[in-house]
Amino acid sequence: MRGRPTTVLPWKAEEGERGAALVWLAFMMTFLIGVAAFAVDLGWLYVNSSRIQRAADAAALGGVTYLPSFPATAQATAVDVGGANGYTEGIGGNATYTYPPPPEDYQFSVAITAPVSTFFLRIFGQNTVSMTREATAEYILPLPIGSPENEFGTQSQGFWAAISAPFTERRQGGFYEGQCLVSSSTSACSTSNPDFRSTGYWYSVEVPVGASGLEIDLYDAGYYDRGTFFSETGDYDYNTGSDVTTTWAVYAPDGTPLDPTDNPLASCSVGLGPTFTFTPEDSSPNTRNTWATLCRITSTVPGRYILNVRSTGTGYATNQYAIRADTLSGPAPSVSGINDISIFANVNGTATFYMAEVAEVHAGKDLELVIFDPGDASGTNIITILDPYGNVPFCSFRVENETGAIDDSGSGSCSIDATKPGNDYDADIVRVTIPLPANYTCNAGGAFGGCWWQIRYQYQQQPSDRTVWEARIKGNPIHLVQN
Ligand SMILES: [Ca+2]
Ligand SMILES: [Ca+2]
Ligand SMILES: [Ca+2]
Known part of the structure; x- marks a missing residue:
């Protein structure tokens, strides 16, 4: 078809x-x-x-x-x-x-x-x-420093705690409490200390869960001039006729743990406190070479009680003391410094003491230690940092003098030679940076929770060494974390 x-x-x-x-x-x-x-x-x-x-x-x-x-x-x-x-x-x-x-x-x-x-x-x-968007922030409390024990600055620890009078020159080793870089008298400076603060030093007295009651005792709390650094606590007058007026205060825990300055005064059932001022050579009470109760608190809550010491009035002198805390029942409290500690060593030999508690949460961050004015002894002075396992970590360090200029620096295994005259760190700030590895861990079998770092301070001869120590994790204490 x-x-x-x-x-x-x-x-x-x-x-x-x-x-x-x-x-x-x-x-x-x-x-x-x-x-x-x-x-x-x-x-x-x-x-x-x-x-x-x-x-x-x-x-x-x-x-x-x-x-x-x-x-x-x-x-x-x-x-x-x-x-x-x-x-x-x-x-x-x-x-x-x-x-x-x-x-x-x-x-x-x-x-x-x-x-x-x-x-x-x-x-x-x-x-x-x-x-929907989500954010998480965290705050990092200052590292507990100085001691996980219930005492601070006792002779068995190899150092005393210390505070200078308000017109003591900074180069004597009290970084914060002296108003002067250069003093012109016991009541005036010719050059001011830019880091001066009138609030002295702060301690945290931690009452653990399961404990109740708290007593804070002080040893040689007042200033009693020994005329030499090398005897007993070594309270010392640098400038004839000078002395230290010392004021203590105990505060109760509050809801702002980052700020110790806003806590309410504790109420003490026994003792001199919650606040007490020791006049120089105070005989009422006379705390020379003896313990006195500052504050006994019958009813406590678990948490951070605060102890403050400051010096007032005039003077160019230094006062050494020790702190001890006990609970009335249950586990012992701990006494540590907040932000910084001021100590005096006059014991011959090697002092090994707790520096800072660095929890595992800080893995991958930088730990910074600051040591002011170390090395005041004849012979060799070696400062060695020990991690929670007792190993010496890697660190870098630099030494700044009073004008901010860098005097010295180095890096390697963290043992710092502060021997004069080659390494004279008088009046200097030694900054030590320790990078914590990403897999940093505490020592599960170690003492006091296993996260404490130590300082081994070796003096060849009897020292008379006022120093201020600080430990912190570098970075903003309040910051966002990745969700
Ligand atoms: Ca507070
Ligand atoms: Ca004293
Ligand atoms: Ca010193």
């Missing part, structure tokens, strides 16, 4: 192609508008997710300082701070706040959920998108 020849008519073909093109165009336009809409909305959502993240970050940083004592205040502060950053909760605002449990009790997590209006996505019926 023969069919009719098929003739392709040009105009019909054009018509068909044009129709297809129109359909194609319509489709492409819809597609492109959709893509454009999606791109615009995606950008908008991204901008808003950053805004919510920033509000969550600020809220977490604002709240974390109230933990662990005041979780409700932490949450209220988070809502306030988040609101100030544009995400108001509840009536008048449409953000919601939740608090996911953080991995550690010194951390605080905030999640903010808020609706974000869309533009083009409305075409597809999507008027808002709900977005």
Whole structure:
């Protein structure tokens, strides 16, 4: 069968192609508008997710300082701070706040959920998108330093605790409490100490869970001039007719553990305190070579009691003492320095003492030790740092003089030679940086929880060495952590 020849008519073909093109165009336009809409909305959502993240970050940083004592205040502060950053909760605002449990009790997590209006996505019926962003902040308390024991500065530890009178020159070894770099009398400076503070030194007396009651005793708490550094506590008058007036105070725990200066005074059932000022050569009570009770607290809560010592009035002299704390029942408390400790060594030989407690949470960070004015003894003086296993770590160090210039530096196995005259670190600041490895661990079998680092201080001859020691983890104490 023969069919009719098929003739392709040009105009019909054009018509068909044009129709297809129109359909194609319509489709492409819809597609492109959709893509454009999606791109615009995606950008908008991204901008808003950053805004919510920033509000969550600020809220977490604002709240974390109230933990662990005041979780409700932490949450209220988070809502306030988040609101100030544009995400108001509840009536008048449409953000919601939740608090996911953080991995550690010194951390605080905030999640903010808020609706974000869309533009083009409305075409597809999507008027808002709900977005949630979460942030976690943590605070790192100052490292406990000086001692995990219930005493500080006793003879068995190989050093005394110390404080100078307010017009003692800094180069004598009291970094903070003397107003003078150069003194012109016992009541005036010709050059001021830029690091002077009138609040002296702070100690943390930690009452553990399961203990009750607390007694804080002081040995040789007042100033009794021995006329020589080498006898007994070595209280000493650098400038004839000078002395130290010494004031003590005991404070109860509060909800701001980062700040020891705002705690309420403790109430003492027995003892001289909660505050007591020893006049020079005080005979009432006479604490020379003897212990006296500063404060007994019958009813305690577990936590951080605070002991402060400061010197007042005039004088160019130094007062040495020791601190001891006991609970009335249950496990013993610990006495350690807050931020820095001021000590005096006048015992011949090697003193090995606890420097700082560095928990495993600090793995990967830098531990910085600061030693002011070490090495005041004849013969060789070697300072060696020991990690929780008793090993000598790697460190780098530099030595700054009073003008800030670098006198010396080095790195390697962390043993620092402070022997005069080659390494005269008189009046100098020795800064030691120890990088903690990413896999840093405490010593599970070690004493006092196994996280304490020690200092081995070897003197060839009897020293008379006032020093101030500090230990800290480098970085901001309050910061965000990765979620
Ligand atoms: Ca406080
Ligand atoms: Ca004394
Ligand atoms: Ca010294």
